Amino acid sequence: MKKEMNGRVWKFGHNVDTDHIIPTKYLISLDAMEQSTHCFENVRPEFGKKRRDGDILVAGRNFGCGSSRQAAPLVIKNRGIACIIAESYARLFLRNSVNLGLPLVILKDASRKINEGDEVTVDLLKGLVVNQTQGTSYETEKTPDFLMEIYENGGLEETIARKMAALKTEEGEMQS
């Protein structure tokens, strides 16, 4: 996972729900990239056309509230968003993002510190957010080690792959 990123900010308010991120009607999809084109279509219709790879989302409290849909962080990731900075995250969204390896940063009062269109640099290891446009820098909340380890492993699916491989090796040794 990339530890340092720099990008342009898309700013959102409080309680951005999973239907804002990806409406329920698009969850059943046979094409993940096509699905991601509907990201934020009801609340930020211009996002689909104007987003650029490496952009960063900034939001207030309770980002991603609502459903358990893994598609929510997945479409954000598939739209090229490098990371999210918010004041807090809903539990299921946080869980899914960790599992998918989408970096989440918790920054107190993020809404007041960063504006739409600002250029921001995030250093995940140092726990630092630098607002290049405003010339300010802030410390972020520390990500628990347990969650960092899942990130470091490349997400939960990668963890499963490693654990499966270890199990199979063990079984092979027992048979031989």
Added chain:
Amino acid sequence: MGHTIAEKIMAAHCGRDEVHAGEFVNAKVDFIVGNESTSVLAIQGFRRLGCDRIFDKDRILILTDHSIPNNNVAAAEYNKICREFSKEFGLKFYEVGRVGICHVMVPDHGYVVPGDIVIGADSHTCTYGALGALSTGMGSTDMLYAMVFGEIWMQVPETMKVVLKGKVRPGVVGKDLILYVISKIGVEGANYKAIEFCGEALDDVSLSSRFTMANMVIEAGAKCCFFDPNPETLDYLTKRARRPYQVYTADADAKYCQVLELDVSDLEPQVALPSLPENAKPVSEVEKEHVRVDQVFFGSCTNGRVEDMRIAARILEGKKLADHVRMVVIPGSQEVYMESLKNGYIETMIEAGCAVCTPNCGPCGGRHMGVLAEGEVCLSTTARNFTGRMGHKDSFIYLSGPAVAAASAVAGYICSPEHV
């Protein structure tokens, strides 16, 4: 220091004497449930990784409920993937005509018992907290991990105690209580936390109402919730439970992050205004606004049980829906459908002018059987009223319990059951 119910259940599932709020653990899971909308991502991951085993075929269930009978080709493919995976690995598969909404089916078929850890790739998995299980929604990759290894990473939650005092008025049900609680704590009020519900007001709250309350704790962000099993719950379990179980109770000196005491003696039926579940107000206030409804949706994992159908049928008996209102009724399962049919509720509803559909999640997620057009207003017995959730982005969803929903369908605007 004593322990909360969540701490006790989690300790028992990770081979420890005790665990404390905030710790991360790998916990054994007793049951895993998914729907077609989320399970397909798990199954695709399973195939991609070349997995060849599941931990226990009797403890995993994929219930297709969001898009059945298939409403388009993509849904047909999704349901086919679930069907084929279930057959291949020997999971019980309930076919269309036998299947219903997972959160109605799983407890009714005895798959979950008190003291369990249940995870579901669906946010409303918290429903089974009504039975005293630690039951919580997770993502598709979590489901995949748990299907293969029979365990999953979890953080031990802090617990909030919600004490409901007083005596609920006749006609006030679980939906009103939970909308009221959410309006007090907000949609983030219980984020990451467990909620223990207690207090004498619960004595008159039925198991069906408890399922509704547990179902909606996620709308305050909660991970899970717990109700102490009452005699009705124990009787239900005696008839249905597939496994022996242990009931966990909190220690008197357990540590709570918050204790919220609410006297609900004067509470009246609640209505949540668009577009967050925390926007609940007493129906007497909302009816002053004379909110005209185009559609009433009656059903879902929140309020699709027999008791809900009975409450609606009693109000609709001998009456007709307002000319401009369509009321879509979707029983939560075939069992609910059949019992409602035998009890005459379905006939009453059809006589009143309702459209009664086969069990599924219906328009709750804006997919089929009642999707909203631009500018339309829906009064819904579901759990969520987010912007655009049931159809057009500029449609409006109000939430209520079964009585207000049925009464409003007759009146044509949101009103108290007292007026019809």
